[in-house]
Amino acid sequence: MAIQTILVINKSGGLVYQRDFVPNAPRLSSNEYLILAGTLQGIVAIASQITPKSLQLAGKSSAKGGNEPMGSNSAPLVPYMGTLGATTASGAPLGSFLGPDYFNDAFASWNGRGLKHVTTEQNSLFVYHTLTGIKFVAVSTQPTTNAMAVAVAENLLRKTYCLYADYVMKNPFYEAEMPIKCELFDQHLGALVGQL
Amino acid sequence: MSASMSGVANASTGSKKSLKAFSDDIWKNKTAKINAELFTLTYGSIVSQLCTDFERDFAKVNNQLYLMGYNIGMRLIEDFLARTALPRCESLAKTSEVVSKCAFKIFLNVTPRVGNWSSSQDSFSLFLDENPLSDFVELPMDAAKELWYSNIICGVLKGALEMVQMDCDVYFTSDVLKGDQTTELRVKLNRILKDEIPAGED
Numbered sequence: 001m002a003i004q005t006i007l008v009i010n011k012s013g014g015l016v017y018q019r020d021f022v023p024n025a026p027r028l029s030s031n032e033y034l035i036l037a038g039t040l041q042g043i044v045a046i047a048s049q050i051t052p053k054s055l056q057l058a059g060k061s062s063a064k065g066g067n068e069p070m071g072s073n074s075a076p077l078v079p080y081m082g083t084l085g086a087t088t089a090s091g092a093p094l095g096s097f098l099g100p101d102y103f104n105d106a107f108a109s110w111n112g113r114g115l116k117h118v119t120t121e122q123n124s125l126f127v128y129h130t131l132t133g134i135k136f137v138a139v140s141t142q143p144t145t146n147a148m149a150v151a152v153a154e155n156l157l158r159k160t161y162c163l164y165a166d167y168v169m170k171n172p173f174y175e176a177e178m179p180i181k182c183e184l185f186d187q188h189l190g191a192l193v194g195q196l
Numbered sequence: 197m198s199a200s201m202s203g204v205a206n207a208s209t210g211s212k213k214s215l216k217a218f219s220d221d222i223w224k225n226k227t228a229k230i231n232a233e234l235f236t237l238t239y240g241s242i243v244s245q246l247c248t249d250f251e252r253d254f255a256k257v258n259n260q261l262y263l264m265g266y267n268i269g270m271r272l273i274e275d276f277l278a279r280t281a282l283p284r285c286e287s288l289a290k291t292s293e294v295v296s297k298c299a300f301k302i303f304l305n306v307t308p309r310v311g312n313w314s315s316s317q318d319s320f321s322l323f324l325d326e327n328p329l330s331d332f333v334e335l336p337m338d339a340a341k342e343l344w345y346s347n348i349i350c351g352v353l354k355g356a357l358e359m360v361q362m363d364c365d366v367y368f369t370s371d372v373l374k375g376d377q378t379t380e381l382r383v384k385l386n387r388i389l390k391d392e393i394p395a396g397e398d
Contacts, residue, residue, distance in 0.1 A: 011392075011394065044395055044396050045395035045396070047396065048395045048396040048397075049395075093228070095228070096227065096228045096275070097226055097227065097228060097279070098225060098226050098227055098228055102226070102278075103226060103279070103281070104226075105218075105281075107281035108281065108283050110281075110283065110284070110397060111396045111397070112396065112397055113396050113397070114394075114395055114396015114397070115396065129394060129396060130274070130277060130278075131277050131284060131360050131394075131397075132273060132274060132277065132359045132360065132394075133392070133394035134274075158278070158281065161274070161277075161278045162278040162279070164274065164278070165274040165275040165277075165278040165279075166275070169271040169272070169274045169275060170271065170275075176270065176271075
C-alpha cells in the first residue's frame with residue numbers, strides 16, 4: 001500500500017494542507033482539492049446522521065443504562081504497528097516525542113459514527129478526525145477493504161497528527177485554521193510516508 | 197471514583213492501566229524533556245519583562261499573561277490529544293482527573309490535588325502543592341497584592357478546554373506567593389458548546 005495523497009482539513013471544512021507523494025499520479029487542481037475537502041466535510045457529517053436503525057436502538061438502550069464506561073461505544077482499538085514509521089534505525093529524534101515511536105498503546109478512534117474509509121476500484125481513502133475537529137485524510141493507491149489496512153492508516157494518520165502538533169502548532173508564524181506552510185512539517189511527513 | 201477513572205484509561209489504552217499509570221508512562225517514556233529550571237527562568241523573564249512594559253500595572257500584566265496562556269492552550273491541546281488519544285470526557289469529574297493526573301503530569305510533571313467541588317458539580321479547584329513556574333520567586337511589595345504570577349496557567353486551561361468544546365472560567369483564588377496557605381486554581385464550567393462538537397463523534 002502506497003500513500004498517494006495526504007490532506008488536512010480544518011474544523012470549518014477548509015483544506016489547509018495537501019501533498020502528493022506519488023510523482024506521476026493523476027492530479028487535481030488546487031481548487032478541486034478545496035472542493036473535495038469541503039465535500040468530505042459534508043459527507044462525514046451526513047454519514048454520522050444516517051446510522052442503521054439497529055445501532056440507533058442499541059445506542060439508546062445503552063445510554064439509558066447509564067454509567068457504562070465510554071468504551072461501550074463501537075470505537076475500535078487500533079493495534080500498535082511497531083514497524084510503521086518507527087525511526088529506531090535512524091535514531092532521529094521525534095520532535096517533542098521520545099522514541100522509538102510516537103506511541104505504543106492501542107487507542108480508541110474519536111470517529112465513532114462518521115465516515116472513516118472509502119474504497120473505489122483504484123484507491124482507498126481513510127479519514128482520521130480529532131477531538132478538536134481537524135480531519136486527516138490519506139488516499140492510498142490500492143483498493144482495500146481490509147480492517148488491517150484501516151488500522152495501519154489510522155496509525156499513520158495519528159502519527160501525522162503528532163507531527164502536526166509538533167511542527168504546525170508550535171510554529172509561531174502559523175495562524176489557526178490557515179493553510180499550512182511549514183517546512184519541517186513537510187520534511188517529517190515526507191520521511192514518515194517514505195518509510196511505509 | 198477510581199472505577200470511573202480506570203474507565204477513561206481503559207477505553208483509550210485497551211489495557212488495565214489506570215489513568216495515573218497511563219500518564220506516568222507517557223511522561224516517562226514518550227515525552228522529550230528539558231531542564232525545569234530553564235523553563236522556570238524563561239517564564240520568570242517573561243513576567244518581569246511584562247511588569248516593566250506595563251509600568252507595573254499588574255492588572256494588565258495578569259490580563260496579558262492570561263491571553264498568552266489562552267493562545268498557548270489552543271495549540272497545546274493538539275499536542276496533548278496527539279500524545280494521549282484520550283476519549284472525550286463525559287463528565288466534569290473525569291475532566292478534572294484528566295487535567296490533574298494527565299495534563300499537568302505530562303507538561304509540568306506535577307499532579308495537583310482536585311477538590312472543593314461545588315454542590316452542583318460544575319466547578320472544582322486544583323491545588324498546586326508545588327508549582328514549577330514559581331520556583332525561586334518572591335514577589336516585590338507592590339506586586340504582592342495584585343499580580344497572579346502563574347496566571348498563564350489559567351489561560352492555558354481556558355484555551356485548551358475551549359478547543360474540546362468546554363466553555364470554562366479559570367482563575368486563581370489563592371497563591372502561596374501572596375502569603376496564602378495554598379495555591380488554588382478554580383475551574384468553573386459554564387456550558388458545553390454542543391454546536392461545535394465535530395460530526396461523527398458518539
